[in-house]
Amino acid sequence: MRFAILVMILVIALTASGCWNQVELEEWALVSAIGLDIIPGEDEDLIEMTVQLIRTRHIGTPEQGGSKGSAFWTVSATGRTTPEAARKLEKQIGRLLFFQSARIIVIGEDLARAGIDIALDWFFREENVRRKTWLLVARNHTAKETLYVPHDLEIIPANAIDAMMANGQHTAGVIDSTLHRYFRTRFTTTSHPMLVGVDITTPTSADSTGPFITISDIAIFKEDHLIDWLTHEDSRGVLWFFDTSQKGPLLVKCEDKPGYATIEVLRYKRTIDMDISDSGEIRSIIYNVKLSARLIAQTCAIDYSNIENLSKLENNTKDFIRKDIDIALKTIQELNSDVIFLGREIERYYPKIWYQELASNWSEIFPEIPIESRVQIDIQRIGMAFKPTTYHREE
């Protein structure tokens, strides 16, 4: 009897639950990149979804006829919402779209300026896209145009952009621009997203094969609208406000002689000192940046094995970083977009004051806050060449 009941429970549990969503692998169309654009309509605006599909047949082993023809296929469809566009696409290509394999989501600049939440809401709600997918803004172009551009090395262009972004995180000072980060930022009421822009560069020399995609400036958002682009010079300082991202090489001018010393950050720590009165008046915010670094190259003829010279270089680096930070802060405050999560930091340390006094009118307060930065630097290593090779020549 007990056995019969057990069997019944099992049978009901197994059949009533119904995992009938079985899909064979070859019924999927693997999406490598998603592009979203806005198409202004007469009554209402439409969303155009472009997908870059992987033509798996052209990737397989040579016996199966791999590496013949293009390995990707770009198609678009429009709809009033993103899922509608996606369903139309599925009708068009005859397979189900597999978004989990997407490496990048590219937003056209027009859509970015109009606001991207309406387009991304679907991805936000459903588990159909990986949260680590890069969310990028196509500068000067539509997302559609961007997804058509091939890459000379990678057979799937999206993989190339993915690699650029991933490597850039470690070496070239590219900000973390994932879908996850975007959603996290949008969940706060006072912070604003910052996304990486991609641009189509047409090569100038004749030997290159065609246009290619490059990572360009940083898109500053106010809520979900793109408001401005920061150039690399302006945006470099922004990196210092985040603990995680690597900073890339710093080119510091040598003091008396022409040339640059290239500094690479080894370890980095950022703390914030806040002085906020109970009434919510922000007296001062001080960013303390503490880093250890190493000298990796120099073009000026200065002997940095001499400790005095090195401490001069440290001072120069300090000024250089502070200047970077100040430029970035000034720009951000002018744009009035808290992309550096200052509001979140205050909320964390002064939650009461934050909710009572600051949160509601943060956009009026933010541009006026006196923010300072203090830099502490320790150049620990100068490499194996003590004196530069140019040193004796100069003497």
Added chain:
Amino acid sequence: MNLQRFLSAYKYIKRNSPAKELKQAEEHSFSIPVAKDIKMTKYLLEETFSTANDFVIRNIKLSTHSGILVYLDGLVNTMTISEHIIKPLFAAQDLKLNEKQPFTQIKESFLIASQIQEKDTYADAIEAILHGNTVLFLDKIPQCLIIDTSEFDYRGVQEPATEMVVRGPREGFTESLLTNMTLLRRKINNPKLKSEQFSIGTNTNTKVLLIYLENLVDPLVLQEARKRLRSIKIDSVLESGYIEELIEDAPTSPFPTIGNTEKPDIAAGKILEGKLVILTDGTPIALTLPYTLVETLQVPEDYYSRAYYASFIRTIRFVCLLISLFLPGLYIAISTFHAEMIPTDLLVTMVAAREGIPWPVVVEVFLIWIIYEILREASIRMPKPMGSAVSIVGALVLGQAAIQAGITSPIVVIIVSTTAIAGLVLPSQTDALGLLRLPFVFLGALFGFYGIMWGSLLLLTHMTSLKSFGTPYTEPFAPLDTIRLRDTFVRFPWWFMPNRPGNLKISRRSTSLNKALEGKEDD
């Protein structure tokens, strides 16, 4: 008792009655005491062994008695009979026999054979003859003398083909019970090593030995084993598998609850862990009990080589257990329900491989699996010279042609062959794993991870419910025994296991209780 009348009745019944009555009559006739009249004896034995052409009756004369020597040619050493029985009897022919106790005199003064017993029923005599003894009957004496002369040809001690080792003893059990017992005795030189003999099979009368170390064995397990062996009712025992099936705890479970081995060192190891070993005459496969799941992972070499590498290999074996059980089911579940779990680069490769395959992935897995099973069975059964032909065809069919023809993807071939190879790492569970893989394939194909989760839950519940002679099957994991965990996924070095054999509950029991138990059993 009028024997003459009984014998004619016996003869009549044997000709005319159905088998059941005949059996009863035979049992009856055999249990009667040996007749004084040698002619009766002769007649009865001739009737009993009427068509056995290897049955020999040798007439002799001793003093005033006429007598017969009875044996089965082929089971005995004829040299022993002529040198150690007939020759001394001839020499003593003219001596006067002690009429009161003639057999005592013969036994003690005449015969040179090493083992001699006096018996007084025909049943004993006939059984002795069947086991290769020579039996001496004398006229006017209602007794017989059983003289051990048995010698048969057997395969010598060889390295077993089923359990190979790199380091460790190479010898394996043979088909001879005596040799096997000797092999065990040579490993454990201890008078406490006991062996109890059972005779099982109404037609075969197969000798079965229950072997244990008196000071280590759990008396309750021993009692249970004896009880089960005694209650076996079967006509024949040709291999220890018969006994295994008749005394195992869970005959309906796919998991074996009795272990088997072909190597004396393994058997000795089990005995030294307080387990029992059952040797069956005529087969080199010994049974060990109780048997638990963790013994699946244990291989004698683990104990002979250094502990660190042995532990690593144990872990690998455990992984193989999981692979062999779950891999095909998981592959199907992931590829049909949970494709988002696959890393993108791998997914692209997998989809590329699936392009143009005419059937769903379940069918694909089944197809390759069945082909593999067919090849495996064929390579075991076929005559050796054909082996290379089959392996060429197998490699071509599996490895190349099926993929090139587009009826299967290379990934499925990899999955199935990995599963198969992983299953071969654990020979003792190959049957169970092979059977259980199937439901997991179905569950994975129908319900994805959800089904596999249910399946594993059921499997775990079933495994924990199993017992082998009172020992929980999943011991020492459930119930947890932290000390015994030292010899499970990893093998701790010997100096870390001072209380071995740790699995003995007997060590926790008082000696008086043991004595009480033993006394109770003798009743």
